[in-house]
Structures are given as structure tokens and as C-alpha cells.
Amino acid sequence: MTQTLTIRRPDDWHLHLRDGAVLQAVLPESARHFARAIVMPNLVPPVVTGAEAAAYRDRILAALPDGAAFAPLMTLYLTEDTDPADVAAAHASGLVHAVKLYPAGATTNSASGVRDFDRVRPVLERMAEIGLPLCVHGEVTDADIDIFDREAVFIDRVLDPIRRATPGLKVVMEHITTANAVGYVKASDGGLGATITTHHLVINRNHLLVGGIRPHYYCLPVAKREEHRQALRAFATSGDARVFLGTDSAPHVDAAKESGCGCAGCFTATNTMSILAHVFEEEGALDRLEAFASLNGPAFYGLPANDATVTLTRGDDAVTYPDRIETGDGPVTVFDPGFPLHWSVS
Ligand code: DOR
Ligand code: ZN
Numbered sequence: 001m002t003q004t005l006t007i008r009r010p011d012d013w014h015l016h017l018r019d020g021a022v023l024q025a026v027l028p029e030s031a032r033h034f035a036r037a038i039v040m041p042n043l044v045p046p047v048v049t050g051a052e053a054a055a056y057r058d059r060i061l062a063a064l065p066d067g068a069a070f071a072p073l074m075t076l077y078l079t080e081d082t083d084p085a086d087v088a089a090a091h092a093s094g095l096v097h098a099v100k101l102y103p104a105g106a107t108t109n110s111a112s113g114v115r116d117f118d119r120v121r122p123v124l125e126r127m128a129e130i131g132l133p134l135c136v137h138g139e140v141t142d143a144d145i146d147i148f149d150r151e152a153v154f155i156d157r158v159l160d161p162i163r164r165a166t167p168g169l170k171v172v173m174e175h176i177t178t179a180n181a182v183g184y185v186k187a188s189d190g191g192l193g194a195t196i197t198t199h200h201l202v203i204n205r206n207h208l209l210v211g212g213i214r215p216h217y218y219c220l221p222v223a224k225r226e227e228h229r230q231a232l233r234a235f236a237t238s239g240d241a242r243v244f245l246g247t248d249s250a251p252h253v254d255a256a257k258e259s260g261c262g263c264a265g266c267f268t269a270t271n272t273m274s275i276l277a278h279v280f281e282e283e284g285a286l287d288r289l290e291a292f293a294s295l296n297g298p299a300f301y302g303l304p305a306n307d308a309t310v311t312l313t314r315g316d317d318a319v320t321y322p323d324r325i326e327t328g329d330g331p332v333t334v335f336d337p338g339f340p341l342h343w344s345v346s
Helices: 020-031 050-063 084-092 117-130 147-165 179-186 205-209 226-236 272-282 286-301
Strands: 003-008 012-015 036-039 071-077 096-101 134-136 171-173 192-196 243-245 309-319 324-327 330-333 341-345
Touching: 003 286, 012 243, 020 050, 020 324, 020 330, 036 050, 050 071, 050 084, 071 084, 084 096, 084 117, 096 117, 117 147, 147 171, 147 179, 171 179, 179 192, 179 226, 192 226, 192 286, 243 286, 272 286, 272 309, 272 341
Parallel strands: 012 036, 036 071, 071 096, 096 134, 134 171, 171 192, 192 243
Antiparallel strands: 003 309, 309 341, 324 330
């Protein structure tokens, strides 16, 4: 039996597009289904200034397929030397929609991130004044903190103190992976949102490690225990306005993933909407997919929802996607959810 679901066109509130040959190859995968995306600034070197964000935006627009209607929403990479006036000007011009906080050393290309959070206070205060959201990679980097605990410890040691010290600062806790983060966001009373990735709704740490190490399931924050995945699914499908889709689709060529020291990142741009429809259907929450993928994010960012729609169709036959996307730098493997997908997008 065929079933259909029409929703406002979705947006992706956390996306890695990279640059050069990889940008060229992966951008159509996002532009096919998504109207807008918050574009991560962790290039090498990072996108720190308004001028760098404007140039990156131009490169993204130049790489768009003809006729694609896709708007990149640019972000700035917060460093200890970031100039509050430059941030404010980039926001006022309409170019920049968020500033990204990477604790130094937390993840891919985070070496220029923040070590001493006191040094970015002036920027955060300016952002609170002008209503510019801070997107947070929420993991501590202390060597003595177990990697599976780094998100929970970050909430107590870094995020909560920052929020208390900066009233009015809008914060997105990105790619949350724990019941602790779900609880922290649910206990908040405004100004705090969270994104959840597609893959963290599908995999737990067993998928990564049981029966052999699966490099294409390795991302940061790393997938946690099943009880955490269940908490994420319950929150994502709840309709709560504080939670929305940020895929964290993060392409790395296969040679960099399938390596003695593999890079973190799952590439989900290609099949995210099919996977989400599957997950929401399993949870009996198809009527709340639109809130998660298309409504809550724009509301948090103070933008209108998209006027255009997409229609998801469930067919009896499984839909197929390419196993990998070819780029000029090598193939990028598409995330394998491990179950057949029946929802297609048009
Ligand atoms: O898995 C991840 N990949 N997590 C991040 O925070 C960064 C991203 C990337 O840039 O590859
Ligand atoms: Zn990311």
C-alpha cells in the first residue's frame, strides 16, 4: 500500500559541506531535499571572519547545480581572537546566522577552537545583545575524561556556567547524544535548543564496535549506549519546539575513514529524509516529522518556515541510494542505516 506525507521543505541546521572537489560533489546531495542549511565553518583554515564567510558562501553558491534552490546559512568559527565587532557586522548584514564554538581539540579541525572560555566572553556578550545564536560542540577535551562521558561533563563544567554568565545568549547544543543532554535541554526555560543527527537516532555504540570496527559509524560525539539512543528518539519525535534536525552530515573520503586513525563523521545528506521517515514511522510519530525537520529550526533561528513542500511516499519496494558519492578527491561512503528504506522524497 502506498502512503504519502507532505511537509514543508526541510532544513538542515548543522551541515559540513567542505570545500573544493568535495563541496562540488556533496552539495547536490543536500540541495536535493533541503532548502537551507547552517554551514559549519571548520575548514582548514577555519572560517573566522565575516569576509571569510562571505567568500565561502560565494564558493558554495558557485558549486550549486543549475536551478537548485538552496540557501547556505553561514557561521563563524569562534576563536580566542574573534573580534566582537566583526561578528556583529557579519550578523547585521544578514550573512551570518550563528557562531560555532569548538572546544580546542574536540573534533575534526578544532585546533583553532577555544581553550580558555573567559577569553571569548566579550564575543558571547555581544551575541546575547544582538540575538545571534551560539552553536556548541558540547564535549570536554580533558584527557582524563572518558570519551563516552565528555558530553555529560561538558554540560556541567562548561555549558551551564556559560549560560548562567551570559543571560539572553541563544545556544544550540548540537548533535546531542545522551539522555543527560536531553534532560538538560528539557529543563531549560528558553534560549536553549538542541539538534539531533539522523545517525544518532539509528546507531548505538554496539553498531560501531561489535563484530568488527565500523569506521563509517564513527563520529563525534561518539554514539553512546542504547538507552541514550532511545532518549534521543523520544525527544526528536516528541514535537518539542526546542529540538530540530541537524544532520552533521560530515563527508570524509573513504581513505581517510578506513584508516589506522580514521576521521570522525557520518555522511547522511543523501538518505537522511528517508531514514527519518522510517524512524518517525517506527515511533508512531509521522505527524511530528514536520516539526522536527521543517518547523522548529526556523522558529528557533527567527526565520520563516519554507513555503515549498516535499512529499514523502512509502512504497512496498525498498528505495535504493548509491553506496558512495564520487568526488574529485575520492569516494565518500553514504551512511548505511542497516535496514531497508521504503520512504522516498519528491
Ligand atoms: O563526526 C564529526 N565530524 N563530528 C564533528 O564534530 C565534526 C565533523 C567533521 O567535521 O568531520
Ligand atoms: Zn559537525
